[in-house]
Every structure is written in structure tokens, then in C-alpha cells.
Amino acid sequence: MAERSTAAVDVADNSGDEPLTAQADQSTADGVAKNRERDTDIDEAQGSGGTEGPGKASPPELHSGHKLARRYRLEECVTRLDGFSSWRAVDEKLRRAVGVHILPADHTRARSVLAAARSSALLGDPRFVQVLDAVDENDLVYVVHEWLPDATELTALLASGPLEVYDAYQMVTQVSAAMAAAHREGLAHLRLNPNAVLRTSSGQWRIRGLAVNAALRGISSDTPQRTDTEAIGALLYATLTQRWPYESDAYGLSGLPKDVGLIAPDQVRAGVHRGLSELAMRALANDGATASRHESACTTPEELVKAVGEMPRIRPPEPSFTAPPDYQRTTYQQGTYGRQTRPGVTQQVPTPPPPLQSRTGKALKWGVSALLIAALGLGSWQLADALMDRGGKSDDNQTQTTDDGDKGSDSSKPVQIKIRNAQEFVAKGEAQAPEDVAKTYDGDGSSYWRTKSFVDGPEMNPAYKPGVGIVYDLGSAQKVSAASIGLLYPGPHTTITLYAADSMTPSSLDSMEKIGTVTTNGTSATVKVTKSVKTQYVLVWLTAMPYAEGDEYSDSGFKQALTDLKFTG
Numbered sequence: 001m002a003e004r005s006t007a008a009v010d011v012a013d014n015s016g017d018e019p020l021t022a023q024a025d026q027s028t029a030d031g032v033a034k035n036r037e038r039d040t041d042i043d044e045a046q047g048s049g050g051t052e053g054p055g056k057a058s059p060p061e062l063h064s065g066h067k068l069a070r071r072y073r074l075e076e077c078v079t080r081l082d083g084f085s086s087w088r089a090v091d092e093k094l095r096r097a098v099g100v101h102i103l104p105a106d107h108t109r110a111r112s113v114l115a116a117a118r119s120s121a122l123l124g125d126p127r128f129v130q131v132l133d134a135v136d137e138n139d140l141v142y143v144v145h146e147w148l149p150d151a152t153e154l155t156a157l158l159a160s161g162p163l164e165v166y167d168a169y170q171m172v173t174q175v176s177a178a179m180a181a182a183h184r185e186g187l188a189h190l191r192l193n194p195n196a197v198l199r200t201s202s203g204q205w206r207i208r209g210l211a212v213n214a215a216l217r218g219i220s221s222d223t224p225q226r227t228d229t230e231a232i233g234a235l236l237y238a239t240l241t242q243r244w245p246y247e248s249d250a251y252g253l254s255g256l257p258k259d260v261g262l263i264a265p266d267q268v269r270a271g272v273h274r275g276l277s278e279l280a281m282r283a284l285a286n287d288g289a290t291a292s293r294h295e296s297a298c299t300t301p302e303e304l305v306k307a308v309g310e311m312p313r314i315r316p317p318e319p320s321f322t323a324p325p326d327y328q329r330t331t332y333q334q335g336t337y338g339r340q341t342r343p344g345v346t347q348q349v350p351t352p353p354p355p356l357q358s359r360t361g362k363a364l365k366w367g368v369s370a371l372l373i374a375a376l377g378l379g380s381w382q383l384a385d386a387l388m389d390r391g392g393k394s395d396d397n398q399t400q401t402t403d404d405g406d407k408g409s410d411s412s413k414p415v416q417i418k419i420r421n422a423q424e425f426v427a428k429g430e431a432q433a434p435e436d437v438a439k440t441y442d443g444d445g446s447s448y449w450r451t452k453s454f455v456d457g458p459e460m461n462p463a464y465k466p467g468v469g470i471v472y473d474l475g476s477a478q479k480v481s482a483a484s485i486g487l488l489y490p491g492p493h494t495t496i497t498l499y500a501a502d503s504m505t506p507s508s509l510d511s512m513e514k515i516g517t518v519t520t521n522g523t524s525a526t527v528k529v530t531k532s533v534k535t536q537y538v539l540v541w542l543t544a545m546p547y548a549e550g551d552e553y554s555d556s557g558f559k560q561a562l563t564d565l566k567f568t569g
Contacts, residue, residue: 062074062077062085062087062102064076064077067092068089068102068135068140068142069135069137071091071092071093072089072090072091072092072098072100072144073089073092074087074089074100075087075088075089075090076088082216082217082218083103083104083107083109084101084102084103084107084113084216085101085102086099086100086101086102087099087100087102088147089144091132091144096147097147097149098132098144098145098146098147099144099145099146099147100142100143100145101113101142101145101212101216102141102142103140103141103142103216104139104140104141105136105139105140105141106139107141108218109215109216109218110136112215112218113141113143113212113215113216114134114136114141114143115215116211116212116214116215117131117134117211117212117215118131118134119186119187119211120210120212121134122185123181123182123185123187123210125178125181125182126550126555126556127174127178127181127204127205127206127207127550128182128206128207128208128210129145129146129148129198129206129207129208129209129210130145130146131143131144131145131212132144132145132146143212145208145212146208148198148200148206150200150201151198151199151200151201151206152198152199153194153195153197153198154171154194154195154197154198154199154238154239155194155195155251155252157199158194158238158239158242158251158252158253159252161242162239162240162241162242162269163240164317165273165276165314166314166315166316166317167199167239168236168239168240168273168276169273169276169314170203170205171197171199171205171235171236172232172235172236172239172276172279172304172308173308174205174551175192175197175205175207175232176304176305176308177301177305178205178207179207179228179229179232179301180300180301180302180304180305182210182301183224183225183228183300183301184302187210187211188211188214188221188224188225188227188228189207189209189210189213189214189228189231190211190213190214190219190220190221190224190227190228191209191213191214191217191219192207192228192231192232192235193231193234193235193250193251194235194238194251194253195251196208196209196213197235202549204549204550204551225299225300225301226299226300228301229283229298229299229300229301229303230283230284230285232283232301232304233245233279233280233281233282233283233284233298233304234246234284236276236279236280237265237280237284238251238253240265240269240273240276240277240280241265241268241272242269243255243256243268243269244256245262245280245284256268262284262285264277264278264280264281265277265280265281273314275312276311278295279298279304279307279308279311282295282296282297282298282304282307283297283298283304285297295307313446315446414481414482414568414569415568415569416566416567416568416569417474417478417480417566417567417568417569418475419441419472419473419474419565419567420474420475421473421504422437422438422440422470422471422472422473423437423470423471423504423505424437424468424469424470424471425469425470425471425505425506425539425541426468427465427466427467427508427509428464428465428466429464429465430452432449432450432451432452432468433449433450433451436448436449436450437449437470439563440470440562440563440564440565441472441564441565441566443564444563445486445563445564446563447563448488448561448562448563449470449561449562450553450554450559450560450561451468451542451545451559451560451561452554452557453548453550453555453556453557453558453559454545454557454558454559455557455558456558457544457545457546457547457557457558458493458494458495458544458546458558459495459543459544460542460543460544460545460558466509466543467509467542468541468542469539469540469541469542470539470540470562471501471504471506471537471539472537472538472539472540472565472567473504473536473537474535474536474538474567475536477534477535477536478534478535478536478569479532479534479569480498480500480515480529480533480535480538480567480569481528481529481568482516482527482528482529482567482568483498483516483526483527483529483538483565483566483567483568484524484525484526484527484564484565484566484568485524485527485540485562485563485564485565486523486524486562486563486564486565487520487522487524487525487560487561487562487563488523488560488562488563489523489545489546489548489559489560490521490522490523490546491521491546491547491548492521493519493520493521493544493546494519494520494525494542494544494545494546494560495517495518495519495542495543495544496517496518496519496525496527496540496541496542497514497516497517497527497541497543498514498515498516498517498527498529498538498539498540498541499512499513499514499515499538499539499541500512500513500515500533500535500537500538500539501535501538501539502537503537504537506537506539509541512539513531513533514531515529515530515531515533515535515538516528516530516531519544521546527540538567540562542560545558545559545560546558546559546560
């Protein structure tokens with residue numbers, strides 16, 4: 001299976017009595033079970049169905065330093081429950097951290113864990129923590145998965161308070177889309193809780209334990225889609241309120257007051273986003289529709305994705321800038337550089353004498369005054385002579401000259417050229433997003449035309465696709481001097497070239513004239529036209545794009561998106 005980064009292990013219970021298996025596993029010299037299990041078994045409260053009893057097999061005797069397959073060296077036990085254990089380990093062959101779940105081969109759940117791990121690995125969706133290996137050998141069954149050192153559990157994020165509106169919106173958007181994709185492949189999670197959802201340092205949300213966590217605990221459900229949808233609703237509820245939407249406390253969060261029932265997030269905490277509050281209620285309960293909106297409940301992740309898409313888009317908060325400190329003069333500027341001062345004594349800066357108070361200064365003042373008087377007299381005489389010579393000229397001529405001069409100065413300013421129409425140009429292969437080309441010049445900076453994600457990069461592979469771009473119709477032949485373009489993805493590097501085309505559907509790149517190019521690492525580009533030409537049609541052509549992580553719209557890869565495109569003449 002493909003190598004990926006790494007991920008933390010989903011572990012067990014902090015909401016009730018300590019399991020008997022955990023009581024015997026307090027801190028030991030080899031690092032086994034330093035902490036009680038952190039996950040929470042409240043699946044019944046979420047409608048996940050019951051749990052099968054633990055297997056009769058005893059946990060295998062393992063310790064820090066033990067190697068599996070002469071490759072995976074166990075480092076620290078993070079979970080020990082119901083006959084299985086979970087470890088942080090090191091893959092010595094690839095020199096990376098991994099997570100490992102281990103069961104005895106005769107454990108009652110061993111076969112189902114292996115089947116769940118192999119099914120999850122086949123999905124290969126980067127929004128999930130990837131299963132790297134699933135092995136049955138030497139009386140042990142173990143599952144190896146990613147370990148993400150740069151990711152933080154939702155449990156830890158909520159410890160300091162509810163999330164910002166934009167972060168909660170991104171969480172429910174990305175998690176819903178990921179689970180909808182998993183259910184389309186016949187996979188369910190059934191243990192989707194704050195310990196199973198991680199946010200990476202780049203802001204992407206990832207899910208761990210797909211199918212495997214439920215198999216480890218023998219959890220099943222007759223309505224898996226409804227179970228996972230309600231779990232997403234509980235996650236959204238927690239991010240908005242810092243409360244767990246059930247009466248029991250869980251994951252470090254307080255539950256709702258007893259005998260009150262399920263109340264909307266915006267009634268629990270002031271300032272909660274109304275749309276996200278209603279979305280959480282629609283996902284949490286079948287009768288979650290509100291009387292004011294009459295919205296139907298969401299019973300599948302696919303319906304939840306559709307409901308999120310119908311909401312007005314929530315924009316990220318504006319970045320805040322810290323004011324620079326007040327300017328302070330250095331000792332060198334104050335004239336004390338190199339002087340010896342006693343500790344605790346403030347060095348007095350001598351006051352300079354008033355300017356031009358010496359004999360030389362006074363003489364200089366009289367000389368300058370005399371020159372100014374002479375200059376004023378000469379200037380007045382020349383001005384009077386000029387007015388007399390020009391007395392016969394009309395004021396109209398003066399006005400006309402001024403107007404002509406203004407017109408000349410205005411003509412030097414760049415003028416924005418209005419775009420009349422646009423269409424994708426496909427030199428080879430498939431189109432990118434032909435339905436979105438108008439979003440590049442609609443004046444809305446939040447709308448984009450996106451390319452697909454490419455494996456090769458940053459330079460595009462000419463054998464597969466020499467480039468991607470859009471032809472713009474300027475209405476009539478125009479003299480174009482530059483093009484300014486907004487870009488969604490920063491990073492090395494984006495290369496954009498302008499071509500003068502003969503129509504909206506040019507036959508090939510060779511039939512067009514190259515008029516300018518630029519390469520940038522930022523989120524904007526200005527392409528200056530180096531060859532003066534008049535044209536009605538201009539092709540904006542991308543031949544190199546930066547690498548970007550996957551999101552709810554596209555997979556990871558080399559890609560770019562254009563917006564706020566303007567031509568000037």
C-alpha cells in the first residue's frame with residue numbers, strides 16, 4: 001500500500017468506570033499503558049447499536065522494543081482493552097512513525113478486524129487515516145496505519161472552548177463529504193467521535209479508524225448511514241457549544257442538563273451561527289426539523305453534504321495585524337554613542353545653540369535677505385512684461401490649451417477592458433471546468449475556475465496535457481497591455497502565458513501569437529504584454545501549477561484556480 005504520513009491511534013474510555021483490563025495496566029518500566037484509554041464508549045447514546053462481548057483470548061504479552069515482522073518496533077502502548085492493544089511504533093524499513101492495533105489470532109474479533117482493515121485500505125481516500133498493512137502471522141493479527149504527528153484531535157481543540165464559526169463549517173463540510181464517499185463504497189465508521197477526527201497543521205480535517213475501530217470493539221448497526229450522520233451532527237453540536245448533545249458527559253465535555261431533552265445549539269450558547277445550529281439539529285434527530293424553517297431531517301451523509309451545500313458560504317475571518325511598536329531613537333541617534341556613563345545616571349543631551357546666532361550666521365542672513373529682495377524685484381518686472389505682451393490673447397485659447405493638456409495626460413493612464421465572453425481551450429485530453437469560466441471575471445473573489453489535480457508537476461507533462469486555459473472575448477480588437485489574475489493556491493510555482501488568438505476556438509497553440517508570460521509563487525499574477533498587438537481574443541494559458549492538499553472539491557495534486565481576472569489596455 002502507498003506510503004503516507006502518520007496518525008494517532010483511536011483509544012478507549014474516560015467517561016465511566018475503568019475497565020478491568022486497564023486497571024492492571026498502570027505505568028510500567030517498558031512504557032505500557034501510561035494513560036487510561038481516552039475514547040468514550042457511548043455508542044448506545046448515538047444509536048450505534050450494542051457491543052459484542054470481549055473475546056476469551058488474553059492479550060498477547062508485548063513490550064516496548066518488540067518487533068513485528070522484523071520491521072515494526074513497538075514504542076508505547078496507548079490502549080489496552082478487550083483483548084487488543086494499540087501502540088505507537090516505528091517502521092524501521094521506511095523510518096517513519098506508525099500506529100499498530102494488535103490482537104491474538106484466536107480472538108473472536110480477529111477475522112472481522114482483518115476484513116475491515118483490508119476494506120478500508122482499498123478506499124485510498126486521503127481524507128481518512130490510511131491503513132498501511134493488515135497481517136495474520138505467528139498467532140497475532142495486527143493492523144498498521146498512519147501516525148500524524150502534526151495533527152490535533154478535536155477533543156484537544158475543544159478543551160479551550162468552541163471552535164470559530166469558519167472552523168466548525170470546514171469540519172462539518174469535510175467530514176460529511178468524506179463519510180459520504182465511504183458509504184458509497186459500502187464502508188461505515190460507527191465510532192465517529194471527537195477522538196476520531198483530527199485537524200492537521202494545514203487546516204485539513206482527517207478521520208481515523210474507518211470500519212476498524214468498530215470492528216475492534218464488536219460494534220455493528222442496522223442503520224449505519226443514520227448512525228454516522230447522527231455522529232457528525234454530534235460533532236458539529238460540540239464544536240458550536242463545547243457541550244456533548246446527550247445527558248452523559250463525554251470526551252472532556254459536559255452533557256446537556258437532565259430531563260431537558262435535545263435543545264438547539266443557539267439556545268445553549270449565545271452567538272452561535274443560526275444556519276450551523278439548524279444543520280446540527282437536522283443531523284442529530286429524525287424530528288430535528290425546526291418549526292420556523294420546516295427543514296427535513298438528514299439521515300445519510302449524502303443528504304448532509306447537500307444541506308451544507310445549500311447554506312450560504314461562510315468566509316474565513318479577516319487576518320489580524322499587530323500594530324508595530326512606537327519608534328524609539330537609539331543611543332547613537334541621541335548622540336550618546338561611545339560615551340562613558342555611570343550606572344544609574346541619566347546622560348544629559350546638550351541643547352544645541354540657536355541657529356545662525358554667531359557673527360558669521362548674522363552676515364549670512366543679511367546676504368540671503370538681499371538676494372531674495374533682488375529676485376522678487378526681477379521676477380515682478382518679468383511677469384509684468386509678459387502680461388503686457390500677451391494682453392491680446394483670448395482666455396478661450398488658454399482654456400483650450402489646458403483642456404488639450406488634460407486629455408493628453410488621461411490618455412497615458414491604463415484602461416480596463418471589459419470581457420464579453422469566455423470559453424475553455426482544450427489542447428489535449430479533457431476539459432477542466434467549462435461551466436465555471438465565467439467565475440474568473442464575475443467580480444466575486446470567492447468564486448473560481450479550478451483545474452483538475454495532476455500527478456506530474458509543477459511543470460505539466462506535454463505528452464499528457466501541454467497546458468490548460470481559457471480564451472477571452474474582448475468584444476472588438478483591443479490593444480492589451482497587461483492581465484492581472486487572482487490565484488487560489490500559492491507555492492512554487494505557477495506559470496501563465498498570454499496568447500493572441502484569432503477566434504474563441506483556435507485550432508492549436510501554434511496558430512496563436514505569444515505576447516507575454518510570467519511565473520509567480522504567490523496568490524496573484526500580473527502578465528505584462530511584451531509584444532504590442534491588437535486582438536479581440538486572448539488565451540490565458542497555464543503550463544505549471546503548485547502542489548496543494550486535497551479538499552472537499554478536489555484531490556491532492558498539482559492544481560490551480562483563477563479568479564478576478566482583468567485586462568488593461
